[in-house]
Amino acid sequence: MNRINAVTFAAVLAASLPAAAQHHGTGHGKPAEHATAASPYVGQEKREIKAMSEQEQRGWLEGQGMGLARAAELNGYPGPMHTLELADSIGLSPAQLAASRELMQRHKAEARALGVRLVETERQLDAAFREKRANDTDVERLTAEIAQIQGSIRASHLRTHLAQQRLLSAEQVSAYNRLRGYTQ
Structure with a gap:
């Protein structure tokens, strides 16, 4: 893996870890009781397209x-x-x-x-x-x-x-x- 690909991979991996932790629980080994993180797309589901x-x-x-x-x-x-x-x-x-x-x-x-x-x-x-x-x-x-x-x-x-x-x-x-x- 060349240096640019390795850096890109590391950046993508680092950026995805917090999101994965939020999605699958608290990030501390405990499941989230009530996931309430609203999507930034809320309201767009009403669009024609x-x-x-x-x-x-x-x-x-x-x-x-x-x-x-x-x-x-x-x-x-x-x-x-x-x-x-x-x-x-x-x-x-x-x-x-x-x-x-x-x-x-x-x-x-x-x-x-x-x-x-x-x-x-x-x-x-x-x-x-x-x-x-x-x-x-x-x-x-x-x-x-x-x-x-x-x-x-x-x-x-x-x-x-x-x-x-x-x-x-x-x-x-x-x-x-x-x-x-x-x-x-």
């Missing part, structure tokens, strides 16, 4: 960014929404303004369509468990589909930042980063 809050569903369905493009945003690749908000401050030309608006519209349409697919697939996974018909094959298929859709949504956001950065001059990108508070 258990794995998604209403706010998360709305975010996916509306094509919101939800931090999915931070790798681009924080490394000097502006997004169209904030570029449009800062249009006057960074000196967008009429052509840049039109291209940024068009980019934003295309991206939102793509992200929303993918969001609909994601929410629907999460709904199918939830239904399989709710209806007590979940099986290994369906779980594997649905979670792989969910992961693929989530990856496609993130890629859409990141590609949009790439496209927006190509529409701007280096000076405009610098101004954007300064106005967003990323640089001085």
Whole structure:
């Protein structure tokens, strides 16, 4: 076992011991008389889709960014929404303004369509468990589909930042980063 795997294993083991002690008793060789540790999930059992809050569903369905493009945003690749908000401050030309608006519209349409697919697939996974018909094959298929859709949504956001950065001059990108508070 290499050093990183050994450290990771030790950390996971150490973190699981207190939880195991709570679950199986007091941790002092005595069984717990009344386990009353409430789950942090209390209340979520009433959700339409258990794995998604209403706010998360709305975010996916509306094509919101939800931090999915931070790798681009924080490394000097502006997004169209904030570029449009800062249009006057960074000196967008009429052509840049039109291209940024068009980019934003295309991206939102793509992200929303993918969001609909994601929410629907999460709904199918939830239904399989709710209806007590979940099986290994369906779980594997649905979670792989969910992961693929989530990856496609993130890629859409990141590609949009790439496209927006190509529409701007280096000076405009610098101004954007300064106005967003990323640089001085």
